[in-house]
Amino acid sequence: MARAKRTERAEARRRNRSLAGAPQDLDRELDEALDEEEPSPAPARNYRARRAESGTAARRDASPPPRPGFVAGLRRAAAPADVVADIRSLPAIALHSKALWVPLAAIGGVTALFFIPGISRNPLVALLGNLALQPPPMILPFLGGMLAPRGAWLVGGIVALANAIAYGLLFGVFTNSVQTGLGFTYTMTSDQKVGIILNAVLTSVPFGLLVGAFAGFYRRFLAMSTPPRPAPAKSKRR
Numbered sequence: 001m002a003r004a005k006r007t008e009r010a011e012a013r014r015r016n017r018s019l020a021g022a023p024q025d026l027d028r029e030l031d032e033a034l035d036e037e038e039p040s041p042a043p044a045r046n047y048r049a050r051r052a053e054s055g056t057a058a059r060r061d062a063s064p065p066p067r068p069g070f071v072a073g074l075r076r077a078a079a080p081a082d083v084v085a086d087i088r089s090l091p092a093i094a095l096h097s098k099a100l101w102v103p104l105a106a107i108g109g110v111t112a113l114f115f116i117p118g119i120s121r122n123p124l125v126a127l128l129g130n131l132a133l134q135p136p137p138m139i140l141p142f143l144g145g146m147l148a149p150r151g152a153w154l155v156g157g158i159v160a161l162a163n164a165i166a167y168g169l170l171f172g173v174f175t176n177s178v179q180t181g182l183g184f185t186y187t188m189t190s191d192q193k194v195g196i197i198l199n200a201v202l203t204s205v206p207f208g209l210l211v212g213a214f215a216g217f218y219r220r221f222l223a224m225s226t227p228p229r230p231a232p233a234k235s236k237r238r
Contacts, residue, residue, distance in 0.1 A: 079220075081213070086151030093155065099148035103140040103159040106132060111166045114174065133170065135200040136207035137163040145215025152219070156212015157205050164204035168197035 094100045110132045114120045132140060137160050144159040145152035172193050 081151070081153055081216075086154050089151060090154060093148055093151055097147060097149055099144050099152075099155045100158065102147060103144040104162055106140055106143075107159075107162050107166050111170060114170055120174075129170065133163055133167045135164055135167055135204045136160075137204055138207075138211055141208040141211040142215045145212035146219050148212070148216060150216075152216025153209050153213035156215065157209040159212070160204045160208020161201070163208070164197075164201040167200055167204075171197060171200075 110125075110128050113125045114129065119125055140163060141156035141159045144155040148155040175193070176187060
């Protein structure tokens with residue numbers, strides 16, 4: 001189709017120049033020059049082919065990254081912590097995540113149950129106190145580490161400190177005597193109570209740091225093992 005149009009234009013130019021008396025050699029040279037300068041139109045592409053190619057490119061771009069192996073995932077998840085950056089980001093963690101206020105709210109709620117008359121002697125309340133507050137703490141520091149976007153070790157230490165303080169408060173208020181394993185009961189002095197509370201704090205905080213660090217490692221490993229799925233492409237309605 002394009003070649004026929006070029007032939008018709010060349011014939012029209014030759015007729016015009018013959019009427020004007022131009023030489024034939026000049027006509028041939030002008031026709032060849034004009035034919036070389038005119039670009040041949042690109043073949044029209046099929047609409048379905050273009051749409052299929054664009055869909056393939058979109059799926060290629062949106063495909064998730066390859067999942068790392070088990071050993072590679074362990075190595076990446078066990079990366080050393082940036083202590084300074086984690087400490088600086090602590091206010092943002094406390095304000096913009098649930099890592100601190102959910103475990104602290106659980107500690108405060110369980111502690112408050114022991115001060116409510118008629119509820120403190122409930123066996124379920126006693127079980128909650130043993131699970132949540134008994135040192136060294138594990139459940140709530142692990143929960144805080146799993147919820148922390150970063151600095152899980154720091155969150156675990158803070159939650160463990162609050163846990164030890166709550167345990168010391170309950171122990172100092174409600175514990176006046178202790179029964180030994182042989183069945184002997186003796187009354188505790190104030191110095192003995194202070195020693196037990198200090199021991200709970202000194203053992204709970206390092207343990208909470210380790211539990212929080214393990215929770216952060218486990219969360220990163222799960223994130224690397226199961227990468228998020230790509231969002232489905234939105235089809236445009238015409």
